[in-house]
Amino acid sequence: xxxxxxxxxxxxxxxxxxxxxxxxxxxxxxxxxxxxxxxxxxxxxxxxxxxxxxxxxxxxxxxxxxxxxxxxxxxxxxxxxxxxxxxxxxxxxxxxxxxxxxxxxxxxxxxxxxxxxxxxxxxxxxxxxxxxxxxxxxxxxxxxxxxxxxxxxxxxxxxxxxxxxxxxxxxxxxxxxxxxxxxxxxxxxxxxxxxxxxxxxxxxxxxxxxxxxxxxxxxxxxxxxxxxxxxxxxxxxxxxxxxxxxxxxxxxxxxxxxxxxxxxxxxxxxxxxxxxxxxxxxxxxxxxxxxxxxxxxxxxxxxxxxxxxxxxxxxxxxxxxxxx
Amino acid sequence: xxxxxxxxxxxxxxxxxxxxxxxxxxxxxxxxxxxxxxxxxxxxxxxxxxxxxxxxxxxxxxxxxxxxxxxxxxxxxxxxxxxxxxxxxxxxxxxxxxxxxxxxxxxxxxxxxxxxxxxxxxxxxxxxxxxxxxxxxxxxxxxxxxxxxxxxxxxxxxxxxxxxxxxxxxxxxxxxxxxxxxxxxxxxxxxxxxxxxxxxxxxxxxxxxxxxxxxxxxxxxxxxxxxxxxxxxxxxxxxxxxxxxxxxxxxxxxxxxxxxxxxxxxxxxxxxxxxxxxxxxxxxxxxxxxx
Numbered sequence: 257x258x259x260x261x262x263x264x265x266x267x268x269x270x271x272x273x274x275x276x277x278x279x280x281x282x283x284x285x286x287x288x289x290x291x292x293x294x295x296x297x298x299x300x301x302x303x304x305x306x307x308x309x310x311x312x313x314x315x316x317x318x319x320x321x322x323x324x325x326x327x328x329x330x331x332x333x334x335x336x337x338x339x340x341x342x343x344x345x346x347x348x349x350x351x352x353x354x355x356x357x358x359x360x361x362x363x364x365x366x367x368x369x370x371x372x373x374x375x376x377x378x379x380x381x382x383x384x385x386x387x388x389x390x391x392x393x394x395x396x397x398x399x400x401x402x403x404x405x406x407x408x409x410x411x412x413x414x415x416x417x418x419x420x421x422x423x424x425x426x427x428x429x430x431x432x433x434x435x436x437x438x439x440x441x442x443x444x445x446x447x448x449x450x451x452x453x454x455x456x457x458x459x460x461x462x463x464x465x466x467x468x469x470x471x472x473x474x475x476x477x478x479x480x481x482x483x484x485x486x487x488x489x490x491x492x493x494x495x496x497x498x499x500x501x502x503x504x505x506x507x508x509x510x511x512x513x514x515x516x517x518x519x520x521x522x523x524x525x526x527x528x529x530x531x532x533x534x535x536x537x538x539x540x541x542x543x544x545x546x547x548x549x550x551x552x553x554x555x556x557x558x559x560x561x562x563x564x565x566x567x568x569x570x571x572x573x574x575x576x577x578x579x580x
Numbered sequence: 581x582x583x584x585x586x587x588x589x590x591x592x593x594x595x596x597x598x599x600x601x602x603x604x605x606x607x608x609x610x611x612x613x614x615x616x617x618x619x620x621x622x623x624x625x626x627x628x629x630x631x632x633x634x635x636x637x638x639x640x641x642x643x644x645x646x647x648x649x650x651x652x653x654x655x656x657x658x659x660x661x662x663x664x665x666x667x668x669x670x671x672x673x674x675x676x677x678x679x680x681x682x683x684x685x686x687x688x689x690x691x692x693x694x695x696x697x698x699x700x701x702x703x704x705x706x707x708x709x710x711x712x713x714x715x716x717x718x719x720x721x722x723x724x725x726x727x728x729x730x731x732x733x734x735x736x737x738x739x740x741x742x743x744x745x746x747x748x749x750x751x752x753x754x755x756x757x758x759x760x761x762x763x764x765x766x767x768x769x770x771x772x773x774x775x776x777x778x779x780x781x782x783x784x785x786x787x788x789x790x791x792x793x794x795x796x797x798x799x800x801x802x803x804x805x806x807x808x809x810x811x812x813x814x815x816x817x818x819x820x821x822x823x824x825x826x827x828x829x830x831x832x833x834x835x836x837x838x839x840x841x842x843x844x845x846x847x848x849x850x851x852x853x854x855x856x857x858x859x860x861x862x863x864x865x866x867x868x869x870x871x
Binding site: 276277278279280281282283381388390391392393398439441442487488489490491492496497498499500501503504505506523524525526527530532533534535536558561562565569 | 586587588589591592594596598599600601602625626627628629630631632633634635637640641645729730731732733734735736738745748750752753769770771772777778780795797808809812813
């Protein structure tokens with residue numbers, strides 16, 4: 257069983273739940289940016305939740321199937337078409353050998369997750385099938401898909417069925433404006449009290465420089481720094497630190513101007529201060545933001561962060577139940 | 581040195597051992613991360629030592645953030661008395677300084693540099709008080725370096741030179757990062773040297789290039805077969821200047837898979853090192869170059 261890529265889309269990559277354990281060597285976790293949608297897509301087609309899928313950003317690929325399969329597309333509102341005929345997102349449908357899956361224009365959010373029964377069966381590298389394009393690692397030959405690629409597909413489970421659907425109330429995506437909850441800390445003390453207030457009060461917009469490494473935001477007020485004598489090795493800019501590790505979701509603001517939230521293909525460290533970190537439950541939402549999307553950062557405490565984490569897990573558990 | 585603990589969201593704890601860079605801070609960070617690893621704490625998924633700080637990623641469903649924090653603070657108490665010595669290796673890295681490829685790149689991004697009139701090496705030599713570029717290269721390649729962090733991108737080593745603080749080279753990063761850096765460029769920013777493992781964006785000053793691959797995701801090069809990343813924190817590096825001829829020779833050896841980095845096992849003691857830095861480095865060189 258294979259899938260032939262006749263048109264690759266914009267930057268379609270093979271992703272699963274990622275490659276933990278190598279961040280200390282600069283190899284990031286990678287995996288689906290919206291893991292909620294990725295899990296749901298796999299559930300719909302009867303796969304393990306961590307099976308490899310295709311992550312398509314802004315624009316879908318065109319795929320030709322060599323065998324029958326069950327397919328589901330979740331995440332962004334990227335309308336699937338089978339042999340030109342519309343299919344629903346967040347629902348499983350059957351494809352036959354020779355069928356062509358393509359996509360209409362993106363109608364909302366940013367990343368679609370295309371799961372195929374059996375999963376995309378590229379080789380496992382360091383414990384994962386995810387693509388880390390910057391390091392030419394994993395996925396399909398370490399890169400986004402190209403026309404002519406033949407993707408191997410694994411053995412479908414007995415649980416692969418067409419006609420399943422994730423109930424609308426159990427789907428998840430960012431609101432308008434998008435709200436990203438943040439735990440302050442790490443180098444929060446480097447900015448002035450007023451700048452801290454402004455950061456949360458301002459409405460930001462996703463900048464065009466937004467990818468799997470990180471999302472940049474614009475439009476808020478420039479941050480002011482507390483005076484200091486630069487520590488040895490940090491560099492002279494007030495936003496510099498002695499190069500350290502960057503948490504996933506951490507918010508760095510080089511020069512105090514444009515916040516960058518690091519995502520699944522994060523650079524593992526560097527010399528910019530971080531004012532806090534987006535909570536784990538909201539990482540999925542970032543992956544669904546288009547450039548120019550209005551975004552607010554919302555300060556929360558650890559208790560709220562953990563409660564949000566459990567809410568997200570509960571929602572996934574509810575989908576599991578609904579699809580049984 | 582005062583250790584500062586901070587939550588990085590609900591899945592990370594960031595520990596700043598010291599605000600400024602020193603080998604003492606690096607060793608404390610390394611011994612704490614080693615203790616965390618040896619402790620096999622349930623729920624810990626990533627342990628990342630950095631130059632003067634480190635980070636632990638954990639699953640808060642397995643260990644609560646508060647319990648994780650307490651455990652790290654407990655580990656710090658024992659790390660205070662840790663033996664400041666490690667079994668490691670010293671590696672010779674050949675460097676072609678003033679090579680044509682980084683030169684072409686630095687000329688292409690000249691308007692992003694502090695001093696568009698010269699090269700990165702001219703600038704670094706001048707602001708660090710060296711008479712000329714040759715004297716600067718002698719200082720850069722004369723004393724060994726500690727790999728104090730591996731990261732930014734896959735397999736990129738940050739290195740801190742093993743000399744007294746008043747001999748440390750310091751340069752700012754580019755005013756605006758470049759969108760291109762040749763693969764295996766030997767760079768410099770702040771007080772750190774680095775080797776770019778892959779081609780890509782970068783903000784460090786560019787001094788030269790090494791023909792020695794340090795990252796091979798395909799794992800085809802014999803010395804990167806077991807693992808695709810060459811460097812680990814704690815490695816010691818000695819740069820050796822080479823000319824174009826030797827660069828081409830090594831490159832041909834790399835392509836024929838005949839090249840093997842010169843590497844020797846050594847034990848490093850921070851306390852002994854601090855007592856006699858030049859003498860200690862001399863012994864490291866004997867270990868590297870002896871039979």
